[in-house]
Amino acid sequence: MVIDDxxxxxxxxxxxxxxxxxxxxxxxxxxxxxxxLQSGAxxxxxxxxxxxxxxxxxxxxxxxxxxxxxxxxxLMMVTTESEQSQIVRALAAGAHEYVIKPFTPDxxxxxxxxxxxxxx
Amino acid sequence: MTYIPSADDLxxxxxxxxxxxxxxxxxGLVQAGSADAVDxxxxxxxxxxxxxxxxxxxxxxxCSASVARDAAAALFSMSPAEVTHVEVVDALGELANMxxxxxxxxxxxxxxxxxxxxxQGQVAVxxxxxxxxxxxAWRGETLLVSLWQQAARAA
Amino acid sequence: MTxxxxxxxxxxxxxxxxxxxxxxxxxxxxxxxxxxxxxRDAGVSDVASxxxxxQNGGGERLRRLVVEAMTTNETSFFRDRDPxxxxxxxxxxxxxxxxxxxxxxNMWSAxxxxxxxxxxxxxxxxxxxxxxxxxxxxxxxxxxxxxxLARAESGRFTQLEVNRGLPASLLVRHFERSETExxxxxxxxxxVRFKHQNLNEPFDFAFMDVVFLRxxxxxxxxxxxxxxxxxxxxxxxxxxxxxxxxxETTIGLDDGFERITIGxxxxxxxxxxxxxxxPQVPSPVASRAMPRAPLTQPLxxxxxxxxxxxxxxxxxxxxxxxx
Numbered sequence: 001m002v003i004d005d006x007x008x009x010x011x012x013x014x015x016x017x018x019x020x021x022x023x024x025x026x027x028x029x030x031x032x033x034x035x036x037l038q039s040g041a042x043x044x045x046x047x048x049x050x051x052x053x054x055x056x057x058x059x060x061x062x063x064x065x066x067x068x069x070x071x072x073x074x075l076m077m078v079t080t081e082s083e084q085s086q087i088v089r090a091l092a093a094g095a096h097e098y099v100i101k102p103f104t105p106d107x108x109x110x111x112x113x114x115x116x117x118x119x120x
Numbered sequence: 121m122t123y124i125p126s127a128d129d130l131x132x133x134x135x136x137x138x139x140x141x142x143x144x145x146x147x148g149l150v151q152a153g154s155a156d157a158v159d160x161x162x163x164x165x166x167x168x169x170x171x172x173x174x175x176x177x178x179x180x181x182x183c184s185a186s187v188a189r190d191a192a193a194a195l196f197s198m199s200p201a202e203v204t205h206v207e208v209v210d211a212l213g214e215l216a217n218m219x220x221x222x223x224x225x226x227x228x229x230x231x232x233x234x235x236x237x238x239x240q241g242q243v244a245v246x247x248x249x250x251x252x253x254x255x256x257a258w259r260g261e262t263l264l265v266s267l268w269q270q271a272a273r274a275a
Numbered sequence: 276m277t278x279x280x281x282x283x284x285x286x287x288x289x290x291x292x293x294x295x296x297x298x299x300x301x302x303x304x305x306x307x308x309x310x311x312x313x314x315r316d317a318g319v320s321d322v323a324s325x326x327x328x329x330q331n332g333g334g335e336r337l338r339r340l341v342v343e344a345m346t347t348n349e350t351s352f353f354r355d356r357d358p359x360x361x362x363x364x365x366x367x368x369x370x371x372x373x374x375x376x377x378x379x380x381n382m383w384s385a386x387x388x389x390x391x392x393x394x395x396x397x398x399x400x401x402x403x404x405x406x407x408x409x410x411x412x413x414x415x416x417x418x419x420x421x422x423x424l425a426r427a428e429s430g431r432f433t434q435l436e437v438n439r440g441l442p443a444s445l446l447v448r449h450f451e452r453s454e455t456e457x458x459x460x461x462x463x464x465x466x467v468r469f470k471h472q473n474l475n476e477p478f479d480f481a482f483m484d485v486v487f488l489r490x491x492x493x494x495x496x497x498x499x500x501x502x503x504x505x506x507x508x509x510x511x512x513x514x515x516x517x518x519x520x521x522x523e524t525t526i527g528l529d530d531g532f533e534r535i536t537i538g539x540x541x542x543x544x545x546x547x548x549x550x551x552x553x554p555q556v557p558s559p560v561a562s563r564a565m566p567r568a569p570l571t572q573p574l575x576x577x578x579x580x581x582x583x584x585x586x587x588x589x590x591x592x593x594x595x596x597x598x
Contacts, residue, residue, distance in 0.1 A: 019303050019307070082434065082452075083452070084446075084447045084450075084451070084452060087443055087446065087447045088447050090443075091443060091444060091447070095443075097442065097443055098443035098446075099438055099443075100434055100437075100438055102434070102435070103435070103438050104308070104435060104438070104439075105305065105308050106305065106308075106351075106439060107435070107438035107439050109305075110351055110438075110439050110440045111438075113356065114353075114356070114440070114442055
C-alpha cells in the first residue's frame, strides 16, 4: 500500500513496487488508508508519507500499531522529513524503516530487503 | 549562532531532487547567475511550503508555466502536451515539499512543515523576507529557489 | 512500464559476459532506471529500443556504457547483508574467544571505495555486545583512488547514499546531520584508518583477523587474482577470515584457502584454521518468516529506550548524545 498525498509520488512508488513484484493499492492520506484496512485490505507493507492532509503518516503509524490485527503490516516511512529527531519519533511510534525523499528505486529495494519483505 | 542554509545548499538540495526524479543527470540543473536579475515573467507559478517552530518562514520554487509543465511531465513520465493543471499543482507542490523538507532539517528545529501550496504568480508573505535565493537553469529556462524568514524572528 | 523478459535477459546476458556480474530476476526496475538515460543519449526513447540497437551493431562503446551503468555505483551500506550477518553472529564472537589475551582485532576493507563498507564494519563492531570498550579494534580501509579515499575519510554521505542499505535506526545512532549531508560520528570514524593501496603492490600491514576483499577480483585476470589472493593470505592471521564478493572465489586460484559457510555467507579461511563455532543461523526460509530481525540487529522501536539507557551493556553513550 502506497500512502502519499501526491499522486506523482504514488505513481513513482507504485511503479517501483510493481517492478519488484508487488500488487499495489493506493491511498492519498492516512484516514483513507485506515478505511482501506478496515474494509479488508491486508497489505504486506505500507509505504507512508509523513505530511498529508486529514491524517498524517505519524498518526497513521500510531493507529496501525494500536491494532493487534494489523501487527503483520510492515511500515516504512517515505518522506521528506529528514531531521534525526523525526526519524527517531517515527521509529519509536512503530515504523520499521525510513526512507528520505528524494530516493532512488535502488534505495526502496535495499530497504525492503533489509526488512526481509524482498529477497536479496 | 543560527546556521541558515546557503544559496549553495539550496542548489545542492534542489539538484538532488531534480536529478533523482526528473533528469537522472546532475548536470541538468546548473546555477544561472544572480537571482536578482531574473525575471520569470507574467505567467510564473510558485510552489511553496511554510515552516513554523524553531524557524518561521517559507521555501518557494518559482518558475514559468512552461517549466512547471515540463517538470510535471518529467515527474509523471507524461508528454508535456498531456499535462493538465492538476498534474502541475501536484508536481510543483511535491517538489516544493521535498526541497522544503530537506532545507528544514538544516534549520533550527523542531519545526513543522506545512502542506504545499501552489499558486499562479508570485507569493508575498506579509512580514517575511527572502534570506537566501538561487537561480537555477533547467532545460534553458530559469527556476528560482528561495528561503524566506519571518521578520520578527530575523536575527 | 517495466521492460520485457527478453530485453531483461539480453541485458543480463551481456553484463554477465562482460563483467561476470549476475543481475538476478526481479531487477527489471534497476535495468530500466540505469539504462533509460543511456537510451535517451543514444537517441532512442526506451530501453527496449536500446537493446535492439545493441543487438544490431550498436557498437562497442554503447555496450561498454551499458555494462558500466549496470555495474558501477553499486556501493551501499551493508552490501549483500549476509557477510555482515556472519561477521556479527560468528566471526566476532569467535575472535572474542580467541583474542582474549590481546583484546585486539585487526580488519581490512580492501578497495573500500567511498567508505560504506569500512563504516558498515565499524558500526557492526560498535553495536556488538561482546566488543566492550576494553577491546582495540582497528579497520584499515584501502583504495587505489586517492580522491575517492579522501571522500571516504571525510565520513560524509549524501542523503541518497544513506538511503542505500543503511537501517534508519543505525542512521540516527551513528550519524549526524551536517549541512546537506550526513556525517559518521567520531566513534565510528575513529575505528577506521584510511590508506592508499594498489592491490598489485606490496602490503605494509599484517596480522589481519578479517579481510573484506569484495567485488574487486572480478576486475583482474586469473594470474593477478591468484597473486593477490596469495599475498592477502600472507597478511592474514592463520585463523583469520576472508570475505569475497558474491561472484568471486579462491577455488582454482589459490588452494591455500578453504571455504566454509556461515549462515548464507561464504567465508574463506587459511587452510588449517580449525573449526568455528557456528551460531544458530536461521535458514533463508525461516529468516523470511522473521522479517523484523535484520542484519546488525538494528533497533526495533521498542528497544530504543532500552539501549539508549545503556542497559544492554553497550558502549553507546557517544552516539546517544546526538539524538
